Amino acid sequence: MRGFFHRRLGPEQAQAAFAVSLLAGLALLAVLGLGGYFAVQATSGNLPSTKQIENPELDQATIAYTADGKVLARYATQNRSMVTFDQLSESLVEALVATEDHRFHEHWGMDIYRPIGAVGRTLIHKLTGIGDVEGGSTITQQLARNLYNTQIGHERTVERKVKEMITAVQIERQYTKKEIIAMYLNTVEFGNNAFGIEAAARTYFDTTATALNPLQAATFVGMLKAPSYYDPLDHPERAKERRNVVLSQMEKRGMLPDQFYAKHQDDPVETDFQSSELAASLAPYFAEHVRGWMKEWAQKNDRNVYTGGLRVYTTLDSRMQKMANAAVEKQADGLQKVVDYEWSRRSNYKLGEDLEAYADADPEEPFSYYWDTHPEVVDDHVRGTQRYKNLTGKQGLGEEEALEQLKSNEAFADSLRRELGHLSAGLVSLDPRTGYVKTWVGGRDFEKGKYDKVALAERQPGSTFKPFVYTAAIDNGYSPYYTLKDSTFTYIMEGATEENKNWSPSNFSGSSGQMKTLREGLANSLNTITARVMIKLVNPQQVAFYARHMGIKSELKEVPALALGAGEVTLLDMVAAYSTLANGGLYHKPQVVTRIEDRNGNVLYEARPTPEEALPQETAFTVVDMMRDVIDYGTGRRIRWQWNLGDYDLAGKTGTTQENADGWFMLMHPELVTGAWTGFNDRRVAFRSTFWGQGAHNALFLVGDYFQRLAQSEKVDMSKSKQFPLPTDRGEGQALGSGQSDGQGGGQKENQDEQGRVGW
Numbered sequence: 001m002r003g004f005f006h007r008r009l010g011p012e013q014a015q016a017a018f019a020v021s022l023l024a025g026l027a028l029l030a031v032l033g034l035g036g037y038f039a040v041q042a043t044s045g046n047l048p049s050t051k052q053i054e055n056p057e058l059d060q061a062t063i064a065y066t067a068d069g070k071v072l073a074r075y076a077t078q079n080r081s082m083v084t085f086d087q088l089s090e091s092l093v094e095a096l097v098a099t100e101d102h103r104f105h106e107h108w109g110m111d112i113y114r115p116i117g118a119v120g121r122t123l124i125h126k127l128t129g130i131g132d133v134e135g136g137s138t139i140t141q142q143l144a145r146n147l148y149n150t151q152i153g154h155e156r157t158v159e160r161k162v163k164e165m166i167t168a169v170q171i172e173r174q175y176t177k178k179e180i181i182a183m184y185l186n187t188v189e190f191g192n193n194a195f196g197i198e199a200a201a202r203t204y205f206d207t208t209a210t211a212l213n214p215l216q217a218a219t220f221v222g223m224l225k226a227p228s229y230y231d232p233l234d235h236p237e238r239a240k241e242r243r244n245v246v247l248s249q250m251e252k253r254g255m256l257p258d259q260f261y262a263k264h265q266d267d268p269v270e271t272d273f274q275s276s277e278l279a280a281s282l283a284p285y286f287a288e289h290v291r292g293w294m295k296e297w298a299q300k301n302d303r304n305v306y307t308g309g310l311r312v313y314t315t316l317d318s319r320m321q322k323m324a325n326a327a328v329e330k331q332a333d334g335l336q337k338v339v340d341y342e343w344s345r346r347s348n349y350k351l352g353e354d355l356e357a358y359a360d361a362d363p364e365e366p367f368s369y370y371w372d373t374h375p376e377v378v379d380d381h382v383r384g385t386q387r388y389k390n391l392t393g394k395q396g397l398g399e400e401e402a403l404e405q406l407k408s409n410e411a412f413a414d415s416l417r418r419e420l421g422h423l424s425a426g427l428v429s430l431d432p433r434t435g436y437v438k439t440w441v442g443g444r445d446f447e448k449g450k451y452d453k454v455a456l457a458e459r460q461p462g463s464t465f466k467p468f469v470y471t472a473a474i475d476n477g478y479s480p481y482y483t484l485k486d487s488t489f490t491y492i493m494e495g496a497t498e499e500n501k502n503w504s505p506s507n508f509s510g511s512s513g514q515m516k517t518l519r520e521g522l523a524n525s526l527n528t529i530t531a532r533v534m535i536k537l538v539n540p541q542q543v544a545f546y547a548r549h550m551g552i553k554s555e556l557k558e559v560p561a562l563a564l565g566a567g568e569v570t571l572l573d574m575v576a577a578y579s580t581l582a583n584g585g586l587y588h589k590p591q592v593v594t595r596i597e598d599r600n601g602n603v604l605y606e607a608r609p610t611p612e613e614a615l616p617q618e619t620a621f622t623v624v625d626m627m628r629d630v631i632d633y634g635t636g637r638r639i640r641w642q643w644n645l646g647d648y649d650l651a652g653k654t655g656t657t658q659e660n661a662d663g664w665f666m667l668m669h670p671e672l673v674t675g676a677w678t679g680f681n682d683r684r685v686a687f688r689s690t691f692w693g694q695g696a697h698n699a700l701f702l703v704g705d706y707f708q709r710l711a712q713s714e715k716v717d718m719s720k721s722k723q724f725p726l727p728t729d730r731g732e733g734q735a736l737g738s739g740q741s742d743g744q745g746g747g748q749k750e751n752q753d754e755q756g757r758v759g760w
Contacts, residue, residue, distance in 0.1 A: 058082070058147075058187060060309025060599055061199065064290055066282070067436075067594070070318040071202070073278055073287035075294065077306045080195035081202075082186050082599065083209050085178035092197065092209065092217040093181055094255040099221050099246045101139040102253055105177060109140045109168035139184055140168040146187035185209070190220065191227045192275070204232065206272040214256065218246040219269055232269040239269045278446065283321050285442025285452045290314055290592050297596070297605065309599035315436035315592055319715045324427055324439035327705035328676075332425045332444050334358065335678065335698055339423055340366035342688040350689045355701070367421040370685070377684050381416055382406050420685055426453030426571050427702050429674040432579035434609045435588025438672065439706075453677060458554055458568040462695065463525045463635075464655030464664040464675075465565035467581065467623060468547040470522050470530075472538040475546070475619040480626050483515040484532040491535055491560060503560050505531040508656075519626050523634030525654060527564055534563035549614040551577035551587055565655060574666060575675040581624050582651075582668040584725040585615030617727035624668065624724050627651035631667075635696050639667065643704035645711060647720045654700060660686040660693025665700040667707065670722040676702040 061076030085093075097104050103111050137145070144167035171180060190200035197209045197220065205216050212220070222242035223230045232239035244265050251261045274280065281287040291305070294312060298305045334355035342349040344363030351357040371378055382388055382403055391402035407413050422444075429439040442452035451457060474480065488511055490504045505527040521529025534543060540558040547556060552574070556567045572590055580587040588611050596605040628651045630636045635654040640646045648669060655664030661683040666675045676699040680686065687693035710718045 059307040062310040064312040066318040078195040081198040085182040089212040091214040095221040098249040098253040109172035143184040284446035286440035311597040313595040323709040331701040343367045343370040427676040432582040462565040462655035462657040523629035550580040579673040585620035586611035587614040643708040654696040663695035663698035
């Protein structure tokens with residue numbers, strides 16, 4: 001102790017400081033001892049109980065993992081993951097002991113030398129400005145404060161210090177030194193919602209507590225003094241200086257190799273920040289959906305998602321998700337350039353039928369022509385803002401005056417227009433054999449728009465709804481080669497209003513007037529054929545019935561226009577329903593979680609996919625076979641030649657709604673069913689050109705890019721030899737039931753009576 005002062009002060013000052021600190025330290029011990037007796041009497045009822053000391057409770061984050069073991073998300077009020085002593089790097093333990101309590105292994109919770117040393121350091125700081133004001137708490141005492149801060153408190157009083165000491169002694173009697181070290185490092189807060197060393201290691205360095213190297217370990221121990229002040233993200237130079245203090249202490253205690261400090265003292269603090277916010281997740285929309293699912297599960301099972309330290313294992317494949325993210329980003333960005341350019345000019349707005357044609361296009365003012373010709377869209381959205389409501393409410397402005405004031409605010413108007421002109425997109429993949437969700441892209445930017453386009457947004461599906469119409473017909477005995485006339489007609493709907501009673505469906509490219517088979521009608525997305533199937537062969541009630549059993553959970557209006565996608569559905573339901581076809585008629589509810597464990601590894605939930613028979617195998621296989629034609633020669637044929645997918649057994653369907661408001665594409669592979677949607681939040685905003693407004697030229701691009709990445713990847717095995725399941729009574733390669741139509745109209749109904757049947 002005497003040497004400590006001589007190294008920092010002159011001889012006379014050193015003697016005085018030593019004497020004063022010794023007397024002050026002894027006095028402090030006496031005060032603590034005497035005050036302790038009375039304090040214990042007065043505060044014993046406020047000390048942690050034996051049970052609390054034996055079983056300390058800490059909030060722990062619930063962690064969700066992908067199917068291949070990557071961290072998907074953390075759900076927590078305090079982002080914390082507990083670790084044992086064996087999971088702490090040796091450098092971390094040495095840094096902590098060397099800096100915070102180098103006699104840790106010698107004392108029993110209290111170190112009688114620390115109060116004297118603390119007084120000395122504080123005295124030097126007061127006399128010379130050198131060093132810091134220092135407390136005299138051991139690691140165990142700090143742990144006592146961290147664990148029982150309500151009972152002990154943080155005030156600088158004798159009463160608090162006595163409580164802290166007594167609790168520290170109790171902790172030492174209850175736990176080993178290794179357990180105390182681990183408990184302490186699990187309780188400390190490091191900033192950025194990282195509680196405990198494991199969460200901090202992942203947050204600041206994207207590693208684990210086990211793998212921390214000496215520099216990283218020293219950085220964390222340095223932060224203990226003042227986490228915000230020494231945060232390496234906000235204050236890297238301060239963090240470096242404090243880290244070096246820790247390294248020098250480690251060197252002093254013989255815990256570092258020779259010359260390590262000299263070699264690394266100038267090294268910068270290199271972080272790899274990983275936010276615990278959902279927006280930073282690999283799949284934020286999926287993570288948010290899992291959070292909602294977990295909340296419902298937790299309420300039913302008396303668990304807490306945010307404090308329970310649960311381990312949630314999801315169905316998502318991180319490798320496939322990265323490919324889906326990349327595909328959506330690339331194609332949606334390209335399509336955004338198309339729509340920005342097309343709506344920026346009065347004429348000559350179509351540059352080509354390839355995204356590359358628009359890659360270097362530079363519209364001076366994206367969407368400027370749209371805003372000029374559709375002022376009512378902007379006005380409606382201005383009226384929906386909170387600023388407009390404040391102006392017309394609290395400030396008493398008239399509606400038109402408030403409208404003009406906000407529209408003349410350039411920053412406000414530009415922000416609103418950018419939001420309106422932002423193309424939205426969603427993509428989701430399921431394994432049809434289990435219902436397991438493999439990828440989920442609910443939008444282009446989670447921070448800018450959290451409304452999930454996979455599970456929440458309901459949009460008209462357009463022609464992607466047609467397979468349900470043909471499924472109803474096939475299951476009621478009609479052959480894929482049954483023929484109907486490709487011509488427009490008018491159907492008068494009984495009970496409808498005068499303006500809505502006439503329904504006259506027509507084709508996008510006109511009608512041929514010829515007889516077409518059901519196969520041709522579906523492959524080429526002929527509205528006239530599909531409408532005749534709905535009116536002549538089945539009915540809206542039957543079609544809605546089949547759609548619901550196959551997986552559509554949205555409310556469906558049982559009207560003839562349902563045949564062409566007049567209802568509203570979610571992308572997730574559509575992919576689940578298509579999966580029923582791909583899985584031989586067996587429906588699986590989309591599954592996002594496979595297993596849940598508590599913090600001790602006990603299994604609390606385990607998924608057991610149980611399919612429901614929605615369709616006979618024969619019906620499912622027949623419809624899938626018809627939908628192969630969509631890909632081979634129909635509206636979805638681009639998927640093969642543009643994306644090099646000619647070797648796979650694929651089936652699917654394109655879809656576009658009126659005024660190009662929605663673009664859809666559904667693609668089925670025996671092992672993976674994927675759907676994509678593109679559009680704008682306001683349905684009045686759409687692609688300007690008919691070509692780019694079609695699902696075959698927007699949503700298909702997202703799926704095509706994604707599937708091509710899967711096909712080219714060595715990490716994901718998507719089989720080229722796998723084929724859709726045949727009915728059990730069929731042999732390999734056996735032909736479908738009926739023969740070709742005779743071309744004269746009508747075809748065969750395969751021995752079924754005219755009333756048809758339902759396959760349940």
